[in-house]
Amino acid sequence: MIPAHMLSRQATRPGHRVLRFTTHHSTCLLLPVSHGRITRAWSTTTTTDSTASTGSHKASGHIETAPHESLLFFNNLFPLKLSSVLIWRPWTSEDLLQRFEKKSLHFIDPIRLVKRAIDTHDQVPIRVTEIIPRLKDGGAFVKFTYPEDMSAAQVESKLSKLLHNNPIKPWFNPFGRVQTGLVEGVPWLEDLYRLPRSRIRVEFVPAKHDESPAELSQETLYSIFRKYGKISEITSQPTDSKVLPRFAYVDFVLVRDAIMARNCMHGFVLREQGSKNATRLRLSYEQRVKAHHIWAWFTSHPRIMIPLVAALIAAFTVAVFDPIREFFVKAHVQKYFEFTNSRLYKWFKSQTSDILAFRRRKTEDAGLNALFTHRKDLIDSIQTGLLESVDTFTVVHGPRGSGKKDLILDQVLKERSDVLLIDCKPVVEARGEAGTIRRLAFEVGYRPVFSWSNNISSLVDLAVQSTTGVKANFSENLESQVVKILQTTASALKQVGLSERKKEDKDADLSEDAYLEAHPERRPVIVIDHFLHKSEDKGVIYDRIADWAAALVQSNIAHVIFLTDDASYSKPLQRSLPDRVFRSVTLGDLSPDVAKKFVISQLQTDTQFAHDGQQQDQDDTEPDRSLKEKKGSKDHPTDPELDPHLLSELDTCIAALGGRLTDLQVLARRLKIGQSPQKAVQEIIDSTASDILRMFLLSNKTSSAEKSGEGQGGRKYTTEQAWYLISALASSPHSSIPYNSVLLSPTFASSLSMSSSAAPGWSPETALEALANAELITIKSHNGMPTEIKAGKPVYQAAFQKLASDAQIKARMDLLVLTELAKIETKNLEKVEQELVMLQGLMARRPGDVSERVEYLLEKMKGGQKKLGVLEEEIGRVKGALVKC
Template sequence: MISGRILHRPMARSGLGISSSVARCIASPRRLGPLGLLPDRVRPTTRAWESTITSGEKSGHIAASPNESIMFFDNLFPLRLSPVLIWRRWQSDPDLTSLLKAFENTSLGVLDPITLLKRAIPEKVPMKVTEIIPRLKDGGAFVKFTHPNDISATEIEENLSKILESQPVKPWFNPFRSVKIGLVQGVPWLEDLYRLPKGRLRVEFVAATDAEPSAELSQETLYSLFRRYGKIGEITSQSSDSKVLPRFAYVDFGLVRDAIMAKNCLHGFVLREEGSKHATKLRLSYEQRVKPHHIWDWFTSHPRIIIPLIAAFLAAFTVVVFDPIREFFVKAHVQRMFEFTNSRLYKWFKSQTSDILAFRKHKGEKAGLNALFTHRRDLIDTIQNGLLETVDTFVVVHGPRGSGKRELILDQVLEGRKDVLVIDCKPIVEARGEAGTIRKLAMEVGYRPVFSWANNLSSLVDLAVQSTTGVKAGFSENLESQVVKILQTTASALKNVSLSNRKDTRKDERLSEDAYLEAHPERRAVVVIDNFLHKGDEKGIIYDKVADWAAALVQSNIAHVIFLTNDASYTKCLSKSLPDRVFHQVTLGDLSPDVAKKFVLSNLEPEDSDKKKEAPAKEADFPDATTEQQRREDLAELDECIESLGGRLTDLQVLARRLKIGQTPKKAVSEIIEQGASEILRMFLLNNKNGATDKKWSTEQAWFLIREIASNESLRYNEVLLANTFAASTTPGAANGETAIESLANAELITVKSHHGHPQTIKAGKPVYQAAFTRLIEDAVVKARMDLAWLTELAKIEAKTIDKVETELSLLWSLPSQPKQSTERVNYLLGKLQASQQKIMAYEKEMGELKKVLSTDHE
C-alpha cells in the first residue's frame, strides 16, 4: 500500500526535466490565467535548487539508499516536443512538495502526466513513492520508491507489469501504446546534452573497476539483456581488427521508446558473463542510425551517366511545360491578341474621333506616301498577287536605305491583312553577347518566357562538371541551338495561325493540314524579315539560320516570307537555303524627277489646303508671314533642286519638312548637301585617325572614288580595280581591291551596278552624295589635304616598286659573269626604275604645291 505520507527528498537536476507546475500547465490548460500564466495561488515560490548527487559530487547520476529502488515509467510525455523544448531552460520544480502533493491529489485532470503516473501505480502495489524525476526528453519519469523487506523490487516490477497489461493506461497523445515500466538495474545518467532518443543504442563495454580490464559481451548475452525491453532488429558487434576503445556493439530496436526504456534501465549495469573472469559495466548512449542511401550512392558514383540524364530530363521538362506556353505567346504576338489598338473599343473610338484627332503632319506624310505608292502600284499589285499563289519561294525586296521598302510592304502590300509577323534583324545583330541576341530574337517573335541569363549559369555548371568528371553535362546550349529552338517554336505557332481560319466545310474537312495549306495560300501567315544582312559580316550564323527557317516555311506551305534588304549580295546567303528556286525579286530605285516633285508637293498640299480653310483675316494679322503666292513662287525653283537632290525617299522627306518650316528650295537643298558632305568627311575621310583596324578600305581609296565620281558620275568597275590605289594599296586590310569596293558599297558611299550578274559600273551611294562629292572637291583645303594623302600613298607604291627593282638588279649584278640573256631583263628593270622615279618626282612636285595651299588657306 502506498503510504499517505510521502517522504520529501531533493530532486536531481535535469536540463530536460519538467517542473510540476509546467507539467500541469501543459496538461491542464484550463488552469492558466488570462495571459497564459499560472494564477498567483498556484505559482510556486522560488527556493534554492538542490540536486540528487552521488557521493557528494554533482555527476548527474541518481543516488538510491539501500532500502530504495528506482523504476522508469515510459510514455508519460510526447516525444515530439523534445526537439522544441530541449532548448528551453526547463528545471525541476524547486518546490518538490507541490509535485508530490500533486501525485496524491485525486482531483487532477485526465491530461495531467501526474495523473497518468498515479493511475499506473495502484494502491494495492506495496510500494511507497519517495521521489519523482520527470524526463521530458525521454518521454517518461524516474520514480524512486521503498518497499517492504519481505518482497523484492523485482517482484514489485512483475506484479505492476501484469496489472498494466490487464489494465493498460494510455495517454491522450499516444492512444496506441500504454504506459510501460522497467526496473532500473544500473545507475541512470541525467544529462542535459542535446542528445535526442534514437532507435539505436551504442553499448560500450568498460571495466567495472580500475584494477580489472573490461570484457566484451557476446551477442547472445546482449540479446538476453535487451530483448525484454522490446523487439530487437539487429545486433552489430565491433569488428575484431578494430582498434577503437572501449569495445562496443550496436543494438537496434524496432521502436524508439523501447530503446529509451533499455537505455534508462541498463545504463551503468554491471554483470559478469559466464566463463569470463572479469566483470563488465555497460555504458549506453543513443546513436544515429545510418540509413543506406543506395540510390544516392549510385548517383554520386556514376556522375558521367547521371548528369547527362538529368540534363535530358530538364530538357524534356522544359519542352513539356514551357513550349506550349511559348507557342501560345508567339501565336498571340502574330495575331495581336493583347494589343489595345486591335480591340473593338479602340476601333470604335478611333472611328468616332478620327476628324478631331487627325494631325496635319500625319495627313501630309500620308498624302506624300500615297503619291509614291500610286507610282509603284504595279509593284504592289505584283507582290499581292504573289501572296495569293503557291510559289514556294521568297519575295525579296531590294533597294538602298531610304527607298521606302518597309512602307511599301507593310503599309500597302499587307495593309489590312491579319497574321503578319515582322522580324527586324537590326536589333538582333546589334545586341551584345549571346544572351542579348537571344533576348532580342525572342522579343521580335513574341517568344516568352525566355531565360537568356540562365545560359551563362549553365555554362559555369557545365565547366565545373567537365573539370571534375571529365564529361560535358550538356546543361548549356550554344547560340546556334537556342536560335534554332526559338525559330522552331515560332514555325509551329505560325502553322497553328495559318490553320486557325480553316472552315469546316465538306471540301476542306477531308483535307489534311498540309493539303489545306497548299490549297489555300491566301490564308497563310506572312513573315516579313526586315534589315536582312544588316552588318552582314557580323553574326552570320543568325542570317544562315533565319534563311534556313524561312526556306522551311515556304517549302512546307506554312507561311509566305518577304525579305527586305539593302545588301546587293543577298543571293549568296539565300541561295544556300533554296538552291533550286528562283526568287521573286523586286528592286526599288530612286524616284524619277517628276515623281519626286509630286511626292514633295503631296507632302505640302494637305497643309496648304488646311490653311485655305482658315479665316483669311489671319494672314492679314501677320504681314511678315509667307503668303501662299510667295510660296508658289519659291516652288518654281523645285525642279532645279530636285535634279540636284535626286529621288531618294528619305532625302525628299527631309526636303518637304524644310519647305514646311518656310525655307526656300535652294536653301533647303544646299543645307542637305552640306550635311551629306560633312557626313562623308567624318565617316570616310577623317576616321582613320581613330586607329580603326577592322576596315577593309582605306581613306585614299574612298577619296579616289569621290574625286572620279564627282567628275564623271559613273566609273567602270574594272578600271577602278586597275588603279594603283586599289591594285597596290599600302594600308593594312585594304590590299584587295574588290573587297574594298564591296565594303564601301555596304557603307553606302558608292553603289555598284551589275549587268548579267557581274559588276559593271560604280556610282554615288545616293543621289545627294553626287552633289556632296562636288561640294568636297570645290573645298580647296579638303581637296589639298586629301590629294596630299593620296599622292603620298602613290609615292609609297612607286618607292616599293623601286625597292623591288633594285633588289633584283643587285642580284643580277652579283653574278660572276654577266650572261647575254640577262641584258633584256636588266634594261626592262632600268626602264621601270626610271619610270617610277619620274612618277615620284612628279608626285613630289604636285605635293609641294598642295602644301603651299594648306599653309596659306584656312579651313
C-alpha cells in the first residue's frame, strides 16, 4: 500500500475518481475508474467469466474477484529452500480453506500463521473465501471480502499495523516475520522454474494494444516499490538501447521484499503526469550479475582460466592421490595384502607339510634345485653384488628357456621380501596407450589409475583449442604418464628402504641418502623381466625404464636386475649410464652331463614320491613292524632305481635335444607319462620342425608390408633367406656356418624383395638380426665381431635336418630360392643390356675408348646367361621332383 501522506483524492469528471501519487518531480494517476468506485486492474483484466468457479485461475493464471472482494499476499509462510520438496504435497485452495476454518492447527502448518494474522484480530472484519499457495515464493494469496463501509486499502493498513505491533514469526525463520500486502496489480500464477531473486526487472508495457507506454523515472519507481522494503539500487535502461519493451532494474536488499513487490505490483497500471498513455508494469525476477566479479573476470579470460584449472587439478592430484598411490606401491613391494604372508597361512602350511599336495610341489622343485647346484658360483656372485654399494646394473642375459627368472627369483632373491618384479612383456603388448598405462600401473602396484581419463582430456584439449585457440594441455602423452608412474614408484621404494630404520641405531643421525648408501642390504631389489621384448614397437617404454633404473641405482634407492633375451641390451643401457660398466651374467645351454643329471633328478624325485606312497600303504597294513626294520629290508629299498635301459638311451637323446632348460623339462614330463626317450625326443623334434615350417617358411606374403619396406608379412627377412639358413645349417658338419659367407650369398646380398630400393635402410645384417631376434638362429661373436651362425636352440639343429630331409618341403623351398636367384640374374642382364644400348652411339664415334667396356659387358652377359641357363635347368629338375612328391 502507498503511504497515506503520499495519497490524495481529487474530483474529476462526474462518476470518476483518481488516486494521485505525489512525488517531488511527478504525479502518477491510478487507472481505470468507473461508476464512482475504484475498479482494480486485476478484476477487469481476467480472461474468465465472473461467474466461473473459484478454481478458474488454474487455467488462466489470473485470480477473479467479485465486488467488495480483494486479495492479500502473505509472505514468509514457507521456507524458500524447501520449495522443491513441498511442491510434491497437494496444496489445493479448497484443502487450505478447510484447514483455515478449523479451530486448531498444527504448529508447523503455514495456514496457522495466516489464521493468527486474520482471525485473532477483531479490528479487521473480513472473511476469507480462498487461499492460493505460492510455494516457490514462500507465501500465499488470500482472497477475502470486506464490508461496504471499508476499503481494501484500509483493511491492508490495519493488518500491516497489527502485524507490526504483534509480529508473527514462522518456525523455520525465527528472525523473520510474516508480512502482508494488498495486491494492486494482476498476479500471474505461473508454475515456471523461475526462482525468486533480489533483483526485479520492471518492464513498461502498454495498457492497451494501440497505445505506446511511457518509461517511468527512478523517482516514480522508488515511490511505488519503497514500501515493500529497502531498495539498494534502481538501474534504468540505457537511452541508446534498442531492446523493447523498455525496462528498469529494482534491486532490493532482501529476497523476501522482492517477492512481496513482485506479487503485489505485477500488472499494475498507472500514468505519469504529462503522459497521455497509461503504462502497465510487468515484473519478473532477474539474476543479478555483479560487476567486476573476480570469477566472471577469470572465466572471461580463457588464457588465464584454463592453465589455472589445469594447475589446480594437478595440485589436487598430487596432494590427494599421490600419497595413496605410494602406499599401494609400498604394499605391493612388501606384499602387505598377500595371503601367503599371513600368519594363518604359514601356520596352516607348517601343520600340513606332509600332505600330498605340498609334497607334490616339492618334487616339482627338486629338479630345479639340482640344476641350481651347478650354478652355485653364479648365484653367489649375484648375491654378493647386492651387498655392495657399487652403482651399476646387473644384467642376466640368455636365450628363452634358459631359466633366468627362476634363477633370480627362486635362488638369488628367495630370502628377500622387498622385491619388485616388472614384466615388460604384458606392458608392451597392451593395446593402446590406456592399456599400456594400465598394465604398467598393475606391474608396480600403482593405484588408483585413471587410464581412461587421458582420452577424455584429449577431447577437452581439442574442443578448447578449436574454440579459443589456446592449448589447455589437460592430456598427457604416453611418455609423461610413464614417467609419472615411475617417479611415484621411486618415492615408494625409498620409503621401503628406510622402513627398518630405527632411532636407536648407531647411524640414526645420518640423512636418508647417506643411510641408504651405507646400508646396501636394506635397499629393495627391482627385477625387470623381458627387457627389450618387441623393442621396435615400444622403444620409448624401455628408454624411460632404463633412465628410471639408472636414477634409482645412482641415488642408492634400489638394486636393479635386468633379465633379457636380446643380445643388444647394451645400447639402451649405455645411454642411461654412459660412464658405468654393467655387471653382466650370461646363461647358456646346459652341458650334456648337467642336462642328463637334471632329467634324472626330475625322474628320481617322481619315482621317490611314488615309492614313498606305496611304503606308506604297507605301513598302514603292517603296524606291528618297526620303521627301522622296514627301511633295512630288501623289499623296501631306500633309494628307488631307474630303468637301466632308459638311462642308456638318455645320452643319445640329450645329444640330439641339447641343453635348453625348457626342452629338458618337456622331455622329463614325457618320460614321466611312460614314453621312451627316443620316442619323446622324436616327437619334440617333429613338433619343433612343424613350428618352424609354419612360422618361417609358410607364412603368407603381404603386399602392403612389402611396399612399406618390411618384407613379408611385416617381417624384415624373406622366406628364401630363412630357408637358405635352414638348409645350410642342416648340411653343415659343424652345425654352424660362417657369418660373412651368408652376407655375400646372393640370397642375402642381392635380394629383390628386400633390396634398398624397395625397403630403405635394409641390409643383409638387418635380415640376420631379425632372424636372430625371432630365435631361428644364434649369432656368435668374437671380440665384438660376429663370426658364425648357429641354430637358435639345440633342438632346432635336429629340426633343420628333418626339414631338409623332407623331399616335398626341400623341393618347394629350393624352387623359391632358385626362382629368386633367376630373377636376380635376369635383372643383372637387363642392366648390362641397358648399358650396351647406351654405349651403342659412342661406338660409332669413338670405338677405341669404349671397346674395353663393351668387351667386359659382353663377357658379363655371357657368364650371366650361362648361370641363368643352369638355374633354369635346376628349376626344371626341382619342378619335376615336386610333381612326383
